[in-house]
Amino acid sequence: MSINLSTYEEYLLDYIEGKLSPEVEAELVLFLRSHPDIAAELDGLSQLTIPKPELPYPGKDQLRRKVKQATCSDKELDYLCVAELEDDISEDERARLEELAELSSKVEQLRSLYAHTRILPDVSQVCPGKPSLKRQNLISTRKVIVAATAVAALTAAIIGIYTINKLSLPDNSLPQNQVAERVTNESQPEPSRPNSTITHPQIQPKPESRVEVSPAYKTTTRPVNIDNEELQPIRTNVTELKQIASKEPTIEPIADINPTSLAIAGKVQGVAFRKDEPVPSIAPSTAKVYTLADIAGLGLKRLANLVGISYNVKADSTNASKHIEVDSRLIAISTTIRKNE
Amino acid sequence: MTVEDFNSCVDLYSDGIYRFALKMLGNTMLAEDNVQDSFERLWVKHKEVDRSKAKSYLFTTSYHASVDAIRRDRHQQELTNAQPEFELGHQPNFDVKEIINHAVDQLPTVQKSVLLLRDYEGYSYDEIAGITGLNESQVKVYIYRARVFLKEKLVSIENLI
Numbered sequence: 359m360s361i362n363l364s365t366y367e368e369y370l371l372d373y374i375e376g377k378l379s380p381e382v383e384a385e386l387v388l389f390l391r392s393h394p395d396i397a398a399e400l401d402g403l404s405q406l407t408i409p410k411p412e413l414p415y416p417g418k419d420q421l422r423r424k425v426k427q428a429t430c431s432d433k434e435l436d437y438l439c440v441a442e443l444e445d446d447i448s449e450d451e452r453a454r455l456e457e458l459a460e461l462s463s464k465v466e467q468l469r470s471l472y473a474h475t476r477i478l479p480d481v482s483q484v485c486p487g488k489p490s491l492k493r494q495n496l497i498s499t500r501k502v503i504v505a506a507t508a509v510a511a512l513t514a515a516i517i518g519i520y521t522i523n524k525l526s527l528p529d530n531s532l533p534q535n536q537v538a539e540r541v542t543n544e545s546q547p548e549p550s551r552p553n554s555t556i557t558h559p560q561i562q563p564k565p566e567s568r569v570e571v572s573p574a575y576k577t578t579t580r581p582v583n584i585d586n587e588e589l590q591p592i593r594t595n596v597t598e599l600k601q602i603a604s605k606e607p608t609i610e611p612i613a614d615i616n617p618t619s620l621a622i623a624g625k626v627q628g629v630a631f632r633k634d635e636p637v638p639s640i641a642p643s644t645a646k647v648y649t650l651a652d653i654a655g656l657g658l659k660r661l662a663n664l665v666g667i668s669y670n671v672k673a674d675s676t677n678a679s680k681h682i683e684v685d686s687r688l689i690a691i692s693t694t695i696r697k698n699e
Numbered sequence: 700m701t702v703e704d705f706n707s708c709v710d711l712y713s714d715g716i717y718r719f720a721l722k723m724l725g726n727t728m729l730a731e732d733n734v735q736d737s738f739e740r741l742w743v744k745h746k747e748v749d750r751s752k753a754k755s756y757l758f759t760t761s762y763h764a765s766v767d768a769i770r771r772d773r774h775q776q777e778l779t780n781a782q783p784e785f786e787l788g789h790q791p792n793f794d795v796k797e798i799i800n801h802a803v804d805q806l807p808t809v810q811k812s813v814l815l816l817r818d819y820e821g822y823s824y825d826e827i828a829g830i831t832g833l834n835e836s837q838v839k840v841y842i843y844r845a846r847v848f849l850k851e852k853l854v855s856i857e858n859l860i
Contacts, residue, residue: 443846474799474853487731
């Protein structure tokens with residue numbers, strides 16, 4: 359670059375305003391030293407400035423446009439971003455946030471940051487002892503057992519009742535020591551008949567013969583020894599109740615058999631007679647008498663045979679009774695059958 | 700609630716409770732104990748608790764058990780002058796997920812629990828209030844503070860980077 363008399367002017371203004379590069383400025387300074395007249399012209403030029411006029415425009419306010427409020431506190435911005443993240447933001451708040459987002463990129467940054475604060479569970483983490491937390495349905499199993507037992511007992515009861523009611527058994531199927539006494543005379547009551555002295559005559563099997571219940575018996579009570587000293591302080595009615603409860607029941611034949619008692623006895627074998635109906639006469643030669651003990655014993659044995667369970671008949675020599683035990687896996691039936699009951 | 704309902708609760712909620720307890724307690728053994736205890740308590744009351752309330756009952760039990768365990772642990776740390784297990788500034792890992800996970804561990808217990816219930820299980824403010832015994836406004840405030848805290852942690856890490 360060469361600054362000469364034809365080109366120096368274009369550099370002078372830039373020199374005054376300080377816009378020349380150091381190399382060009384150094385070259386210009388050398389040029390001005392070699393030309394003092396031009397340097398003097400430059401001194402006057404550098405001091406010439408035009409003062410800035412103080413003349414404001416009067417209609418400035420009318421020209422201004424309404425600028426949207428872009429200022430927002432950090433707290434408000436945090437609140438709005440969290441509310442948006444939580445989906446707990448009102449329509450006004452959402453509009454405000456969108457407005458702020460248009461004016462500032464800071465909103466988007468905050469949104470991104472808050473999106474990271476949503477923590478997600480690690481689904482690979484599973485409870486290690488889950489199987490051990492589960493429970494067995496013990497109550498239901500117990501209910502099933504109870505229900506099965508109840509059904510078995512009900513079935514056994516139905517079969518037993520059916521067997522007892524049927525009672526069209528041949529006489530030879532009865533155990534010899536449980537055969538009822540033959541009715542000899544309905545009008546002649548038997549005297550008192552101790553349990554230990556009853557004898558059972560041999561019964562000939564007669565399939566067609568109708569089984570009849572033995573003459574009705576009335577139940578009396580035989581007092582047992584009661585400690586009077588214990589009962590003394592008790593009131594009279596309570597004493598009587600205790601005495602009744604402690605008496606061992608015995609069965610004695612009714613002296614006078616009337617139609618009513620026979621009708622009651624008839625109900626036991628399933629043939630109900632009304633009181634006003636004439637009681638059928640029983641032929642002494644054909645009628646067989648079974649005691650309730652015989653009926654119950656037969657029913658239990660038949661029941662045991664029917665359901666395929668074992669039973670054991672034990673004779674009790676002390677009171678001339680029968681003790682039948684029937685066992686199965688689910689139920690155990692034990693009953694004591696005395697003669698003449 | 701029947702036994703079948705109880706067992707279905709085990710299938711459905713045991714993992715969630717385990718994760719919640721694990722994040723709250725930071726210890727697998729304690730978390731397993733927490734789950735066992737929660738389901739044991741539910742079993743004791745299973746005839747009285749309705750099936751629809753079972754999840755809430757489980758998380759309520761787990762939350763209270765966690766808070767109790769944290770208090771005991773804090774007391775133990777104070778007795779032994781133990782230092783916190785983790786300091787965020789000392790970790791060289793700048794993965795955002797890791798930062799957030801560690802920052803969550805630095806949250807106060809209540810803020811941490813409400814945030815976990817909110818994010819892990821998606822519970823509403825009302826449901827969280829029912830579980831934690833706080834009111835709905837308190838739940839909102841705690842969640843807000845927790846999120847701001849986590850955001851500040853992220854911002855500080857970004858500034859470091």
